[in-house]
Amino acid sequence: MFGPLVEILRNSPEIALFLVLCIGYAIGQIRFGPIQLGGICGTLIAALVVGQLGIRLDDSVKNVFFMLFIFALGYAGGPQFFANLDAKGLRLGLLCVVEVVAVLALVLAATVLLSLDQGTAAGLMAGAATESAVVGTATDAISKLSLSPADIAQLQANVVTAYSITYVFGLIAIVVVTSQVFPLLLRVDLRAEADKLWKTMGGGADDPAAASATPEMVGRVFRVTVGRGRSVGELTAILGRQASIERVVRNGQSLAVEPDLHLRVGDRVLAIGRRSALVNVGELLGQEFADTTAFDTVVETTEVVANRREWFGRGLQALEAVLPTTVQVVGVARDGHAMPLLNDLTLQRGDVLKLYGPAPDVATAIAQVGDRVIASTRSNISFAATGILLGVFIGSFSAKIGGIPFSLGTGGGALLTGLAFGWYQSKHPHRLSVPADALALMKDLGLATFIACVGLASGPQALALVQKFGIALPLVGIAVAVVPASISLFVGHRLLRLEAPVLLGAIAGQQCSTPALSAVQNAAGNATPLLGYTITYAISNVVLPLMGPLIVALAGLVHHTT
Structure with missing residues (x-):
């Protein structure tokens, strides 16, 4: 019954590719509590199943899409990676060292014990480190080994099969331990600790979870009735930076808004700010007025990248203190x-701030x-292609480290040039380069297509590995996920003295596990775990893929000596 369909897939493997992507991402969307496999793991599972039919795409397809992915990965992470190479970032980076x-x-111990x-x-x-990029850098390194094509194909098949098996267990393990087990070991009420940290850092006391989202500006x-006699300066002091007096119209004439301007009965006042802050302004001024034809103020919401050195490492409050009072x-x-x-909140190079206020004042703030x-x-394709070409060139060099031949390969080279090009773009955001949405598509489609190609080719050998081990x-996958996290828990708590929400977020980041972050945030009740996650994630997301060629070299040495 399925004979004609199988024949079509074998004759047109590109159809099989998109079939695998379709099924894989559907599988990846299924959620089991806080656990969600994601599209990449789902694609690999679908590819291994469909691959049993003996369908294979040309290797050039796999290589092209992997280079797109790995360059985009470095490009997107470059600004934050270099921004975290400071005292605070390197302090939390110790957890990434523990991970690696x-x-x-x-x-390596498992390599010896299980051969x-x-x-x-x-x-x-x-799989156990839940870092999909290692699959690409490792298979690329294996392709350069002095082995027969059949042996190389078998080793590459083993990469994706072992990844698919251990990823699921590693993912579940890291989600459970970070959100459920570790708070018990620390003997803390994570929600209470997160709320305490939120208030200590200047967050509101009412609804910290909601406050972490972008406030609605109105x-x-x-x-003016009850507000007669009040000065603009007095109102500004009461409203703080939650809202501001933008316009005052008296008898049809717009007045200069200055601190010593006193309001009179009948004045019409335009206030701009957060919706929650404006709810009670009527009690200070008078009844809200529906006719706004006299107020032609243009307000805008604009994104600006923080690249002025004087703000790096300083708090958000210090920045807000020097911005125009009308800009939020x-x-x-x-x-x-x-x-x-x-x-x-400590600002870092490359942070993107969203500013709201009158257009002239926003321009001053920028x-x-x-x-x-x-x-x-629009994407600068020439810019991206140049980066990938340089990465391939850098990856072609090899050297011996301790007698072990080591090469970054095309994946490691493209990752490094992606970092450099992304950092350059963060320094010059006014120059057209590769937009964030285009980068996201390059990463998702690049990695998913690469995984699908490798999974299809590995399908026939997958069952043999499962039966063997x-x-x-x-x-072992659970151990590789939990042991480094447990060591980091001790180091972060005893040596670095990190607050529990920040520490657990950092552990999720060192594992590059977004599901673990989501679980920790749900347990914490607010977004404070992000303060640790973004730093370790940025570092591990670069360092772990570079370990692909290294583990291939070291495992080969261990395998040879034993």
Whole structure:
């Protein structure tokens, strides 16, 4: 019955590719509590199943899409990676060192005890550490080994099979331990600790979870009655930076808004700010006035990248103190994550601030903070292609480290040039380059297509590896996920003295596990775990993929000596 369909897939493997992507991302959307496999793991599972039919795409397809992915990965992470190479970032970066060293040691120990080949060892590392990019850098390194094509194909198949087995167990393990087990070991009420940290850093006391989202900004016009005699300066002091008096119209004439301007009965006042702050302004001024024809103030919401050196390492409150009083910071994004709007939130190079206020004042604020983010859907293909070409060139070099031949490969080279090009773009955001949406598509489609191609080619060999190791690989995968996290828990709590929400977020980041972050945030009740997550995520997301070639080389040495 399925004979004609199988024949079509074999004759047109591109159809099989999109079938795998379709099924894989559907599988990845299924959620089991806080656990969600995601599209990449779902695609790999679908590819391994469909691959049993003997369908294979040309290797050039796999290589092209992997280079697109790995360059985009570096490009997107470059600004935050270099921004975190400071005292605070390197302090939390110690947890990333723990992750890398512990994972390498555990995988090498498993290689000796279970007699793992290089492919299985690399797949174990990629899956248990939940870092899909290691699959690409490891398979690229394996392709350069002095082995027969059949042996290389077998090792590459073992990479993806071991990854698919250990990823699921590693993901579940890291989600459970960070959100449920570790708070018990620390003997803390995570929600209470997160609420305490939120208030300590200047967050509001009412609804910290809601406060972490971008507040809704509005404008309201009031007719002065009870507010007669009040000065603009007095109102500004009462409203703080939550709202501001933007316009005052008296007898049809617009007045200069100055601190010593006193309001009179009948004045019409335009106030701009957060909706929650304007709810009670009527009690200070008078009844809200519906006719706004006299108020032609143009307000805008603009994104600006923070690249003025004087703000790096300083709190958000210090920045707001020098901005025009009519301009509000309504959002801060770091590495694609919306950060909590706390007074003590430390600004970093590359943070994207969303400013709201009158157009002239916003322009003044932009000059104080950095450069306006260009909202464009156009991509500089030449810029991206140059970066990938340089990466391939850098990756072609090899050297011996301790007698072990080591090469970054095309993946490691493209990752490094992506970092450099992304950092350059963060320094010059006013120049057209690769928009964030285009980068997201390059990463998602690049990695998913690469995984699908490798999974299809590995399908026939997958069952043999499962039968050979049985339950051993899942158990080792859990150990590789949990042991480094446990060591980091001790280091972060005893040595670094990190607050529990920040520490647990940092552990999720060192594992590059977004599901673990989501679980920790749900347990904490607010966004404070992001304060640790963004730093370790930015570092581990760069360092772990570079470990792909290294684990292949080390596992080969161990395998040869034993």
